[in-house]
Amino acid sequence: MVGIIIGLLAVILNKVFCGILFDTETKLAAQGKIPARGKILYLKDYNFFKWGDFWFLSAMDFAIAYVLVERWPLPAWIAVSCFLAGVFWTALWHWIYMLPxxxxxxxxxxxxxxxxxxxxxxxxxxxxxxxxxxxIGMVVLMAMGERQWSPAAFVGLAAGLGYFAMLFSDFLAGRFKRVRNPPG
Structure with a gap:
């Protein structure tokens, strides 16, 4: 029961974050602090945000939180590694987005x-x-037989596939194409 409650809190937190992003984008556009939609892409133009972040990541967050609480704690070295990998991955993408x-x-x-x-x-x-x-760390431990499989893991995996399908659809639609002749 605690796992379900924590899982639902993870879903609510994800949806609140998405709402904050959407509202902030709308306010900045209304104030003229970002270029008009059409001149640049807005979050709502991306499938990964409309469907991936809002729906698929909510399901994935629920599954991960549920398994963490109900099934077993994650070994500290894996938790630290996952934290560092997430921070590194964020810094890498930030650097890419800052490129001309x-x-x-x-x-x-x-x-x-x-x-x-x-x-x-x-x-x-x-x-x-x-x-x-x-x-991913939890799934690897389950696949290695270190932990018992949880049905929620399959929900998380399916949600992850759905998220990446949305991301791939944005790539196919050309929403991530690079600027050919960057200024400077």
Whole structure:
């Protein structure tokens, strides 16, 4: 029962974060602090945000939180490794988004500029990647026979596949194409 409650709290927290991102983007656009939609991409233009972050990551967060609470604690060395991997992955993507070849969006509206949406998204991005790496660590332990499989793990894996399908659909739609002749 505690696992379900913590899992639901993880879902609520994810949806609150998504709402904050959406509201911040809307306010910045209304104030003219980011270029108009159409000149740059907004979070709501991406399938990974509309469907991936809001729905699939909610399901994945529930599954990971549930398994962490109900089944077993994660060994400390894996938790630390997952934390460091999530922070590194976030820093790597931040660096990529800061490059002149990044296609401007509401988080990074121009080269070297991070909007308030971008700063909030970095925190969200790091939290989700840390949690995602923890989920991977749990699945690896289950696959190695170190821990008993949980049905919730399959929910998390399916949600992860759904998320990456949305991300892939954005790639296919050209939403992540690089700027060919970056300024400078």
């Amino acid at each position: 070849s990044h296609n401007p969006d509401s988080a990074y509206p121009q080269t070297g500029v991070v909007s308030r949406v971008g700063r909030i998204h970095l925190v969200y991005f790091a939290a989700q990647y840390i949690l995602g790496f923890i989920g």
